[in-house]
Amino acid sequence: MNRKSLLLIPIFMGTFFVLSAQETKIYTHENKAYQDALALYNNEQYQAAQRIFESVKASTKDGETEANSAYYAANAAIRLNQRGADKMMEDFVERYPTSTKRNSAFLDVADYYFETGKYPYALKWYKKVDENSMPYSERDRFNFNNGYALYASKRPQEAERYLNKVTTSQKYGSQAKYYLGYIAYEQDDYNSASARFDQIQDPELLDEKLTYYQADLNFKLGKFEEAIAMAKKQLAKSNRQEVSELNKIIGESYFNLEQYAEAIPYLEEYRGKRGKWNNTDYYLLGYSHYKLGDYQKAIQQFNKIIGGTNAVSQNAYYHLAECYLKLDKKSEALNAFRNASQMEFSPEIQKDAWLNYARLSYEIGNAYEPVPQVLTTYLEKYPKDEHQMEIQELLVDSYITSRNFEGAMQLLEENQNYASKETYQKVAYYRGVELFIDGDYEGAWERFDKSLKSADNTNFEARARYWKAESAYRLNRFEEALVDFVRFQNSPAAKSLSEYDQLDYNLGYSYFKLKDYNNAISYFQNVVSSNAIDDQRKNDGYLRLGDSYFVNSKYQLAKKAYDTSSKMNGPERDYAAFQKTLCDGFLGNNAGKIDGLNEFLRMFPRSSLRDDALFELGNTLISNNQENLGLQTYDRIVNEFSGSKFAPRGLLRSGLVHYNASRNQQALYKLKEVVQKYPNTQEAKQAVATAKLVYVDEGRVSEYAAWARNLDFVEVTDTELDNASFESAERKQIEGKTAAAIRGYEDYLNEFPNGLHAQNANFALAQLYFADGEKEKALPKYKAVADGGNGEYTEQALTRVCEIYVDKQDYNSAIPYLKRLENTADISENKTFAQSNLMKGFYGQKDYSQTIAYAEKVLNAPKIDDRIKSDAQIMIARSAIATDNENLAKTAYQDVKQIASGELAAEAWYYDAYFKNKEGNFEASNESVQKLAKDYAAYKEWAGKGLVIMAKNFYNLGDAFQATYILESVISNFSEFQEIVSDAENELATIKAKEAESNSSVDPNEN
Secondary structure (H helix, E strand, O other), rough: OOOOHHHOOOOOOOOOOOOOOOOOOOHHHHHHHHHHHHHHOOOOOOOHHHHHHHHHHHHHHOOOHHHHHHHHHHHHHHHHHOOOOHHHHHHHHHHHOOOOOHHHHHHHHHHHHHHHOOOOHHHHHHOOOOOOOOOOOHHHHHHHHHHHHHHHOOOHHHHHHHHHOOOOOOOOOHHHHHHHHHHHHHHOOOHHHHHHHHHOHHHHHHHHHHHHHHHHHHOOOOOOOHHHHHHHHHHHHHHHHHHHOOOOOOHHHHHHHOHHHHHHHHHHOOEEEOOOHHHHHHHHHHHHHHOOOOHHHHHHHHOOOOOHHHHHHHHHHHHHHHHHOOOOOOHHHHHHHHHHHHHHHHHHHHHHHHHHHHHHHHHHOOOOOOOOHHHHHHHHHHOOOOOOHHHHHHHHHHHHHOOOHHHHHHHHOOOOOHHHHHHHHHHHHHHHHHHHHHHHHHHHHHHHHHHHOOOOOHHHHHHHHHHHHHHHEEEOOOHHHHHHHHHHHHOHHHOOHHHHHHHHHHHHHHHHOOHHHHHHHHHHHHHHOOOOHHHHHHHHOOOOOOOOHHHHOOOOHHHHHHHHOOOOOOOOOOHHHHHHHHHHOOOOOOOHHHHHHHHHHHHOOOOOHHHHHHHHHHHHHHOOOHHHHHEEEEEEHHHHOOOOOHHHHHHHHHHHHHOOOHHHHHHHHHHHHHHHHOOOOHHHHHHHHHHHHHHHHOHHHHHHHHHHHHHOOOOOOOHHHHHHHHHHHHHHHHHOHHHHHHHHHHHHHHOOOOOOOOHHHHHHHHHHHHHHOOOHHHHHHHHHHHHOOOOOOOHHHHHHHHHHHHHOOOOOHHHHHHHHHHHHHHHHHHHHHHHHHHHHHHHHOHHHHHHHHHHHHHHOOOOHHHHHHHHHHHHHHHHHHHHHHHHHHHHHHHHHHHHHHHHHHHHHHHHHHHOOOOOOOHHHHHHHHHHHHHHHOHHHHHHHHHHHHHEEEEEOOOOOOOOOHHHHHHHHOOOHHHHHHHHHHHHHHHHHHHHHOOOOOOOOOOO
């Protein structure tokens, strides 16, 4: 209830007027009816009196009696509320202008309407009264009634003119002062109101209302102790609503006296306007608890202040933030400081809130805007602030902690005074590592080089040197890599770094790639002898040691290295076992080789090297004079691995064996099978050439010509031109003349589209196009190779076709090729590449069961890095979400969270918050959102989705301020994500509707 607009009931002294019944004439029979009517009128028998007065008026010959009868008849009509009563009185005045009752008529009617509370009607008739003709005894009543009627009609300034005339009246003075005081009170003229109230002596008035208003006036005048005394005195005499208002006066008075403990119980007893508090009410109670150090209770009041846009709200949000900090709730404090910093009512509070908002953004992250942007804005807003150096340092560190190293580099390159040379060195190094992990080795190399040029810290200098070498190695710049690995080796700081443990391994590989196998052997020997190398690299070290010995024809040593590797149960056990059998062959132990290959085929039924092993076994059996077994083995290749590059080779070898044994018909059968099943391959062309020899030997040349003319890949008469054209283009490529080589290969394919070297030309041309970034031109050439049979370049071409389609997100075209690659790849990495992209392709087609099946294949693949693992796990998780299998999704996202980086990690942390929210674990859910905000704020969509979850958490935890503020911030800052904004708007509307039930400051319709 508004203390300034209380409905006041007028208090009157005395009774209403009594009409005189005396007449000066002697009663006669003639005026008996008039006297009877007058008696009835005075006894309030208006209906009966009116009829007689009307009769007398019509029959009397006496002018005064006629006028008086008309007067009383009109007065009775007014009291009977008859239609046209006003008109009757006006007719009386007009018809009897000299009547002595003319002025009394106006006054009597006005007083009647006043008494019945019809103040606008009363004012109409008071206006007609001639004050100068009025008896002096009636003037006080006229002035008071006129003044009160004007007050009741909400015309206070006119009312004051009449009420001021009776302030000294014995009868009306106290009441006039009361209403004059209340008019001043309503107009916020508290001094005048207080002065008027102080003059009132009437005990009835003092006891009734005046103490209440005097208490409120003293409060408004800052006389808080007097306000408390008067309000406490009035408490026992007041109704329920007044008790609520008096408690507020007492509570606020104690508050202003900084007696917060005394204020709290009275503030709590206030019941609000129409049962609702407003933001100021919550602020007063919250601040009282805050000043007493009860921060939890303070928060419970401050956080009910929703949507405030005034100085009180700014102050409340600032102190709410301080309370959160006292309780170590930094995320909540961030929001409250941010809100206070966006209000301009108090520049001092705004600046301090900004400073704390900036510091907390740096410390815990910020989901609304990038932390560097917050700090930069502070520096721009307060350029000469005493905290400038601190914020500059935080700004640089914020780029680092938010992993925006590229931004930090740019900042430091533009503002070298912001940080030391060493800081730039570290930032450039970290950016290099980031790019290296993402596979951008050229970009990584450049950042490591920048770090080295700003070298100030020897440890980071050595690390940058090491990773620059690694980047060069990944770019196949092996000589350059070797130089930097050696420089790292010679660095004084190198031996104290973890990278040093891998140095022998990397040097070994660098020499290996440069075909300096002697040096490679030396370093791989160090690798296998080291205790600091993990088992996986040690196993790989044995393999490369074996390869180096193998290339140097040291087969006994190679066999020993391969044997050790094969016993380590590593991912390439099959390769080690296979290579060991080859060593036996080169050592002249064909029997051992044959036994080893048969053992290999038994031990590794799923190895991608089985077709290699069968081919070697067939060759070895033939050379060991076990021809039948050899031929059977070649047939196994064709039967078991028809898509392998060894299938046409095996068939060709079978044909040659038969040819060499003079079994010409069997030779032709095998040779023609090569041509039929594997056209356009080099083996098919060799088969045609060998078949020609068979036909010539048997004198069946015309039969050969007839057969050969039906083969579209054989140009019977243009062989020399074919060879010359291809060799010309190939020579240009060897000489590094790329443009000329491209023209040469294009000319060759135009002239010989099915020529002897068509496969080689298509592949070479595709590679040149691809290297120039012309992937669209490369694609049909790669496809020609991939679709042309199982040749030397088939797997590489197939991989490139898949890669180009995947880059274009054209999974419809990619999937058939990816399936082929999965089924035919000899290189395990290519098979994993095919499976991982089949997984993504099926996800894009919403085939979630296939997505999950391929994701599990990827996870079971050997030697996959964390990035591919997290891709597979995220596919499982997303597919589970799409099919409402939240248990599987939860498990998968937990796995993703352990190893993922970048956006995938952001997604995993969002779902971690999502599932914890669903389980009712709201505080833990908020911790996940905070992690998302701090470490992955760059991924704005996930940050926005996380904030909506956080808002739901806070509301469930009883913190309406945090919930609404976060949602309002999402609506303001995430407009590019309409679905997120829509979710936030719906949630905000629900919360505001609920809060509006208890807080009158909340508008549920305002967003």
